[in-house]
Amino acid sequence: MNAYKRRQFVSTAVISAVCGSLIPALSRAMATKLNPTDPAAAALGYIENATKVDTKKYPAYKTGQNCASCALIMLQYSPYRPCKLFPKNVVNANGWCSAWVKNTQR
Ligand code: SF4
Incomplete structure (x- = not known):
């Protein structure tokens, strides 16, 4: 060669x-943004703004929890990111759902 x-x-x-x-x-x-009315998203109470979580419906929610601090979100530097729970969509970094898991790596 x-x-x-x-x-x-x-x-x-x-x-x-x-x-x-x-x-x-x-x-x-x-990927398309996850629609909060999507049946799977709605079942977990996904919303685009974690500060608007219905704390009566989700009493486990604590201020400061959001998709950006969740262990299931991937990629760190974009407003909409892939989530392991919703592989066909991207979720808002400021969003939240009841499957939130504290990311201990960040
Ligand atoms: S699992 Fe985590 S990253 Fe995915 S939508 Fe729920 S809170 Fe957001």
């Missing part, structure tokens, strides 16, 4: 590796 072909091979391999890791992340980021 001459130098040109080797360089071309390495470039192709690097581009493939970058695209292979970026495309799934981008597709998750472009």
